[in-house]
Amino acid sequence: MTAAAVPAPPAPLTHAQRDAPRDESAYGRLRSMIASGELAAGSWLREANLAERIGVSRTPIREALSRLAAEGLVELSRNKGAQVVDFSPEDVAGLYDVRAGFEPHAVLLSVPNLTDEDVVELAALSARMEAVVANGGDMEGLSALNAAFHGIFIERCGNRHVATALQAVMRPAVVAHTFRKYSGEALRRSMQHHAELVAAAEARDGEWAEAVMRTHILAARNAAGANPSTR
Amino acid sequence: MTAAAVPAPPAPLTHAQRDAPRDESAYGRLRSMIASGELAAGSWLREANLAERIGVSRTPIREALSRLAAEGLVELSRNKGAQVVDFSPEDVAGLYDVRAGFEPHAVLLSVPNLTDEDVVELAALSARMEAVVANGGDMEGLSALNAAFHGIFIERCGNRHVATALQAVMRPAVVAHTFRKYSGEALRRSMQHHAELVAAAEARDGEWAEAVMRTHILAARNAAGANPSTR
DNA sequence: TCACAGAAAGTTGTATGCAACCCATTGACG
DNA sequence: CGTCAATGGGTTGCATACAACTTTCTGTGA
Known part of the structure; x- marks a missing residue:
């Protein structure tokens, strides 16, 4: 991907961030x-x-369903209704494959653009995630924090459409499900990746961050039970 | 991106294909x-x-608007209404940058999977597009044919989520607008790219096709008035 | 017993009415 | 004259009613 010299756009918040903790709307519920x-x-x-x-x-239920359908979380059949899409292991592998091909490059582009405040926030999010893991639970909250963490890199990569494209494959349901399937060891390793990403960001070393992110995503793909050897 | 060995999924038709020519629904209209x-x-x-x-x-208008908002074509403001998103030249450049980073690789993966029927269809679409250009017009129809042409590669790449991610950045409005901005020469060159893609597909030469696709997209970015030197 | 036609129940698609909210104008007051 | 509050028009958000469609059950005939 060519670096787009787009002047930092007006912070298009991701869905995951905008309505992460408690969204009382029908859509959020x-x-x-x-x-x-x-x-x-x-x-x-x-x-x-x-x-x-x-x-x-x-x-409002109907509006929420049509929006969820546009995001690919449910599937609508005319005059028959909606059903939650069922992600097969191959599907999940495909999602992580797309992320593995895309997100590391976005990180490479974003690291030079990170402000000091961004780095502080990344560190804070990483710490909060470790705390959640230490307290042993709330995978949904962890998923929201994780989305915010990744979102910072994506939003700072200088091309807001990268967020648009990646959002399509960062399905909260799948990510939360992946977390739930994590073993204790895999979960700790994932948290270590986050910490290392923070370190690379502090050092403003884009290539290092890129490599860590690629590792991070491929490890997640494996933890989701979709490593290449099993399929 | 790692090649996902997903056995060709049940043909998830893209929006552009499913409702390209005449969609009488409020959403399509x-x-x-x-x-x-x-x-x-x-x-x-x-x-x-x-x-x-x-x-x-x-x-139905409300449902269509919320769906269009989820696709990023309009922007909703609570209790204020919807407005058509305005793509600045930088935005358009960003869209083509993402495509340039993504779509050529999808083509590389898809060429080995193309059936003979796929190649025939690609050739037919290419011919139809040339005919439209020769008859000098109907940029909207051209845009639909173009979406179908690109869609074949994307659907055959072995990972249906590539289509999901790319769809987010292949906004019909932007593509149609780009076509309208094409000079006669740029338009003919674009058609030549299509023809060369067909040739590469017939030869089952993925790397050739990948290179042509990258050329094709970067030329489009330039034609959209968003080449790097001007921004 | 099986196949098929018909009806009935249940679900989605659309229209309409009303309440809540935003915005602009206007008027009064300092 | 400037500022601020009240008021009115206009738009969206939600609830409800009804029409259209799909599926399932049932009964009849072979």
Whole structure:
């Protein structure tokens, strides 16, 4: 990818950041229900049922479903309804393959653009994630922090459309699911990658950060049970 | 990017293909109105107004707008409405940069997977595009054919999420706008690229195709008035 | 027993009405 | 004259009602 000398855009917040912790909208509620597995993959989503569970009418449910469909989290069948997309191991592998091919380069571009405040925030997010892991749980919260961490690099790469493209393959549901499948060791290693990314960012060493990010994503692909040898 | 050995998925048709020529739904109508410039970039979209122009009630309009917002074609402001996103030259450059970094690799992966029928279809699409250019016009139709042409490569690359990610940066409105800005010479050169891609596909030479595609996209970036020297 | 037609139930797609909210104008007051 | 509050028009957000479609069940006939 050629470096686009786009002057830092007006901070297009990612979905994961904008409505990460508590989004009371029907869209946010549904998304978190999918991410948590409360709505199982492959299951049919009945609008009336969801409306009652969330406590709104069908109208906002329908808008949320169409938005989720555009993001690829659910699949709509005309006059038949929506179902949560079921990610096969091959699908998950494909998602991480795209990220592995894309995100490290975005990191390479972004490191020179990072402000001191960015680095401080990266360090803080890394520390918070380690704390969550130490307290042993809340994989959904961890997933949100992780999205914010990665989002900083992506937003600073100088091309806001990189975020657009990557968002399509950073499905919260899949990431949360991956975290849940992590072994204790894999989880600790993942946190170490974050710490090393912070170190590379502090050193403003883009190539180092690029390499760490590639490692990080390929390790995640493996932890998701989708390493090349098994498929 | 590592090649994902995903066994050709059940043909997830792209939006551009599924509803390219005539989509009578409110979503399709709105999308084509934006692509054609009938709804100017930056202008506010009033739901009641659109509903009347298209001849439906506000409900399907609202769903279409939220879907278009998820795709990044319009921007929603809560309680204020939607406006067509305005792509600055830097934005357009960023879009083509992402494509330049991504799509050639997808082509490299896809060429070995192309069936004879795929190659025939590619040749047919290329011929149809040349015919449209020879008849001198219908940039919207050309844009649809172009999307189908590129879509074949993307769908055959063995990773359906590549399509998901690329779709986010292949905005029909931008592509159509780029075509409109093409000079006659740039347009003919673009068609030549297509023909050369067909030749590379017939020869099953992935690296050749990859190189042509990279050329093709960078030429498009330049034609869009966004070559690096000018920004 | 099986196949098929018909009806009935359930679900989605659309239209409409009303409340909440934003914005601009206007008027009064300092 | 400038500032600020009230008010009105206009738009969006949500709830509800109804129409259209899909699926399933049931009953009849071979």
